[in-house]
Amino acid sequence: MTVYLKQLILLLALGFIAGTAAHAQTVTTIKFDQLQELRQAPHDTLYVVNFWATWCKPCIKEMPYFEAAHAQYKDQPVRVILVSMDAVQDKEKRVLPFVEKRNLQSRLYLLDEPDGNTWIDRIEPKWSGTIPATMFFNNKRGQYEFIEREISQQELQELITKYKP
Amino acid sequence: MKNNRIPFIYMACLLLVGVLMSAIPAANNSGYQVGDTARDFKLKNVDGKMISMADYKDAKGFIVTFTCNTCPYSVAYEDRIIDLHNKYAPQGYPVIAINPNDVKASPKDSYKHMQVRAKEKKFPFPYVYDETQEITKAYGATRTPHLYVVQKQKDGSFKVAYIGTIDDNSREPEKVQKKYAEVALDELVAGKAVSQPNTKAIGCTIKWREA
Numbered sequence: 001m002t003v004y005l006k007q008l009i010l011l012l013a014l015g016f017i018a019g020t021a022a023h024a025q026t027v028t029t030i031k032f033d034q035l036q037e038l039r040q041a042p043h044d045t046l047y048v049v050n051f052w053a054t055w056c057k058p059c060i061k062e063m064p065y066f067e068a069a070h071a072q073y074k075d076q077p078v079r080v081i082l083v084s085m086d087a088v089q090d091k092e093k094r095v096l097p098f099v100e101k102r103n104l105q106s107r108l109y110l111l112d113e114p115d116g117n118t119w120i121d122r123i124e125p126k127w128s129g130t131i132p133a134t135m136f137f138n139n140k141r142g143q144y145e146f147i148e149r150e151i152s153q154q155e156l157q158e159l160i161t162k163y164k165p
Numbered sequence: 166m167k168n169n170r171i172p173f174i175y176m177a178c179l180l181l182v183g184v185l186m187s188a189i190p191a192a193n194n195s196g197y198q199v200g201d202t203a204r205d206f207k208l209k210n211v212d213g214k215m216i217s218m219a220d221y222k223d224a225k226g227f228i229v230t231f232t233c234n235t236c237p238y239s240v241a242y243e244d245r246i247i248d249l250h251n252k253y254a255p256q257g258y259p260v261i262a263i264n265p266n267d268v269k270a271s272p273k274d275s276y277k278h279m280q281v282r283a284k285e286k287k288f289p290f291p292y293v294y295d296e297t298q299e300i301t302k303a304y305g306a307t308r309t310p311h312l313y314v315v316q317k318q319k320d321g322s323f324k325v326a327y328i329g330t331i332d333d334n335s336r337e338p339e340k341v342q343k344k345y346a347e348v349a350l351d352e353l354v355a356g357k358a359v360s361q362p363n364t365k366a367i368g369c370t371i372k373w374r375e376a
Binding site for chain 1: 236237307308329330333334335336337340343345364365366367368369370371
């Protein structure tokens with residue numbers, strides 16, 4: 001009986017420690033329709049949507065800027081979302097370990113649409129298909145900006161300051 | 166005498182404005198659209214020889230492919246680029262692969278590394294280096310791999326007939342359903358208009374030389 005009790009207390013204690021530590025976010029696999037839904041979100045919120053992949057060096061370089069922005073604006077109507085362009089087959093082996101290792105806290109999606117030709121133009125005709133690429137939008141206020149290149153931390157901060165409600 | 170100078174300065178100013186304005190599209194790196202005339206080039210192949218489209222007297226056109234050693238998409242497509250060449254070179258459309266990446270920004274895309282990769286993969290086509298990135302900018306390539314199928318005209322110039330990707334699945338060749346480049350090439354070979362002359366794909370950004 002006492003052994004069970006001890007184990008139970010230990011389990012509860014471990015659970016408490018795990019619950020307080022910041023866990024990396026889960027990665028939700030989405031299709032284009034869900035990306036489109038996100039792009040059309042009607043809220044008075046600034047969405048910062050960054051397209052990246054584990055194989056994309058410049059993406060990984062700028063990722064800490066997005067994570068910092070996520071932490072800084074957590075309690076404001078600013079949503080930082082990282083959309084992985086990795087193939088869905090690489091989710092378990094590459095994406096999840098990467099997310100764990102970096103302890104990513106922003107909201108994470110993986111877009112499972114192998115044929116870019118069917119959707120790139122529908123989300124942004126100006127996009128040639130390279131990553132990193134980042135969208136800033138607040139549909140309530142009709143604001144939108146698209147950047148198809150690496151972004152500096154200062155530039156990211158300036159754009160968030162410019163658009164955040 | 167003095168009165169004559171003012172129109173001259175005025176004209177010079179107008180000329181300067183004209184020159185500046187014509188320079189803007191180039192600085193904007195807009196590149197070629199389908200239907201544009203593509204410039205020829207003279208770039209160094211992995212065997213040390215200089216390659217130009219004009220060297221191929223019998224070609225009907227080319228599959229100009231911007232690709233590199235380092236981009237996982239390029240690597241995933243290497244075998245399919247070889248297949249494209251083997252299928253379409255006999256029909257008049259050989260591949261010319263161009264590495265557009267700056268060696269400082271991407272050291273493993275150096276000429277030496279190109280030579281190693283070309284040997285490993287036994288590329289049956291030239292793999293040339295656009296060291297100055299002049300050709301890449303002129304074409305307007307942004308990612309690797311990025312294909313420009315050009316068709317030789319009667320006057321010897323090269324008209325852009327297709328810009329885009331190879332097919333609809335980089336990761337799993339066995340799941341490919343739409344072979345965008347092959348459809349375009351088949352239509353060109355058959356003397357037809359290209360039904361889908363522009364396609365897009367996610368790809369690695371070209372590693373530009375820092376200004």
